[in-house]
Amino acid sequence: MLLVKLDEPSARGRYIIQHMLEGIGGIPVRFAEGEEFRSSNGPKLVYGALPEAGAYHIPASEGWAHTPLRAPIIDLQNGRPNMFPSDHGADPFAVAFYVLSLADEMQCADRDAHGRVPANSLYVVRNGLSDRPYVDEWALRMAQELEAQWPGLIEVRRQYTHTVTVDMDNILRYAGRPFVRALGASAKDLLRGAFGEVAERWSVRSGARLDPYLAVRNVLREQRQAVDRMVVFFLVHGGEKYDHAASLDHPDAIATIQGATLFAEVGIHPSYRSSDEAGLLRQETERLRSVVGSVALSRQHFLRWRLPDTMHQAMENGIAEEHSLGFSDRLGFRASTCTPFRWFDVERDQATGPLLVPFAAMDSALIDHERCMPRDVVERMSAMGELVRQVNGNFVSVWHDRSLSGHREFASWPAVFKEVVQRVRS
Known part of the structure; x- marks a missing residue:
């Protein structure tokens, strides 16, 4: 002591x-x-x-x-x-x-x-x-x-861990959207010459083939034993410019969410507008709870969060952990730490709210913003994991359903995910 x-x-x-x-x-x-x-x-x-x-x-x-x-x-x-x-x-x-x-x-x-x-x-x-x-x-x-x-003063020596988190922005690629929206998407694909996607969309919607994003759950299940913790965040609001989630009325969407509870913890991915409009977080969280029961984890879609409002809303809606603390356009430590911590509200002068769980690496930061090739993503994500390993911290990596699906332009990314998981495992 x-x-x-x-x-x-x-x-x-x-x-x-x-x-x-x-x-x-x-x-x-x-x-x-x-x-x-x-x-x-x-x-x-x-x-x-x-x-x-x-x-x-x-x-x-x-x-x-x-x-x-x-x-x-x-x-x-x-x-x-x-x-x-x-x-x-x-x-x-x-x-x-x-x-x-x-x-x-x-x-x-x-x-x-x-x-x-x-x-x-x-x-x-x-x-x-x-x-x-x-x-x-x-x-x-x-x-x-x-x-x-004072030898012997340290009583607890922490261990390095790797937490895989996945943002399910879509849940399904083609299924679970209104007919009119599917027509509009097909028209856009035709205008850009993406005839294969048009055929694939209607093949999935007719039931002739499985939705390609259903492959995500298999990728995650295969690597579950190699990670210390896995959290899957589901966006349950769709039909808007920045919110593309499949409808939870579709049986494959329900099966995907319920199936995730067998190998991971499930959290809410609040919609783009939820950080601006009071009440949306509660509606979306309750919708997800109607499918899986308890929901106490969240990560904001597009990482749109503002202080102190986001923390206060999280508390009001039973959120115990908030996972939005990180960068969308680069790797790094947004609060210079890899350890979850209780946020201190300087306005109220007290530690309050959910536990903040910082992440250090997001796939889309490297794929979309830095235009990295697969080999570079493996090396850079692994390097971040090693920085965390040096302090026996909690390395949190962020992935998206579109990349883990291996669909079309993301064909090589499931292999990238698997290699990163193996290299940074505890």
């Missing part, structure tokens, strides 16, 4: 120290002050301006524990951010709290065409903190320093 004294006691300080030292570092902590702290001869840490005899000291920045958050100054050493305690007073807790509270997400006014904060506008990207899970590295380094001074 590590006694911790805060010169400036606050909910923010207790939150970040407990998360980094206990949640990541595996060191149980208890906060103390006054005579109890001074008289203790056991392991202890003081977070404040001045060191104290017999205690591990971390210099504290001024003001961040109570005042509106300002972006901390990053200390660069050899071109890399280094916030570990040093003679010049770098403060890893202040920086870690700033990135984990997602204060920059809330304060940034920049938005892209979909209403999202652009990656290049974020503090973590501008300061090179998204390249690695720095919060985890700092926490583990502190834990190692503390255990060197």
Whole structure:
């Protein structure tokens, strides 16, 4: 047990120290002050301006524990951010709290065409903190320093894990759409000369052949034993510009969702408009619950989320885990961590809401935005997994039904998925 004294006691300080030292570092902590702290001869840490005899000291920045958050100054050493305690007073807790509270997400006014904060506008990207899970590295380094001074202090040593998550944006490729919509899609295909797709669409709709996206479940089942956790997020709203899900009135759609519960956890993929219109999340979540029962996980479609509204809506609708924390256009660590954490609401000054589960790699970021070839995707995703393995963290990869289907232009991607899973397995 590590006694911790805060010169400036606050909910923010207790939150970040407990998360980094206990949640990541595996060191149980208890906060103390006054005579109890001074008289203790056991392991202890003081977070404040001045060191104290017999205690591990971390210099504290001024003001961040109570005042509106300002972006901390990053200390660069050899071109890399280094916030570990040093003679010049770098403060890893202040920086870690700033990135984990997602204060920059809330304060940034920049938005892209979909209403999202652009990656290049974020503090973590501008300061090179998204390249690695720095919060985890700092926490583990502190834990190692503390255990060197007090052997046996670390009680829990975490293990590396890989979580595969899949966004089912369509569920089915052709089936489960209204007749009029199928006609419109066929007309567009004819205009661009995609005669094969027209024939395939009507062959599926007539029942002469299986929908090609039904292959996804087999790909996932085959690799289930090679991953530590698998979560499948279903979009259940369709018929709009950015929402293309098959109707849940179609038996194959129902069978796909119910079948997923046999090898994975099932979550909701809230529709494009749900982040703008109150009540849609509840409707969609209840629709999915009518098929599978309990639904407590979510990831926003298009990663359209805004703080604090998305967190508050998630709480109101029984969501225990939110999986939207990541980049849509690149690989990286949006909160500089690979460890799930409870979001700290700076407006309410308390840890609240669902558990935030950050992801580090998304297939479409490499396929659609960076135009990577299959071999490059394998190498780059595997490299991200290795960064997480170095800190014994939770590597979360994101895939989509269209790529895992192996249909047409995605013919090579199921093999890519399988190779990545095997290379980054725990």
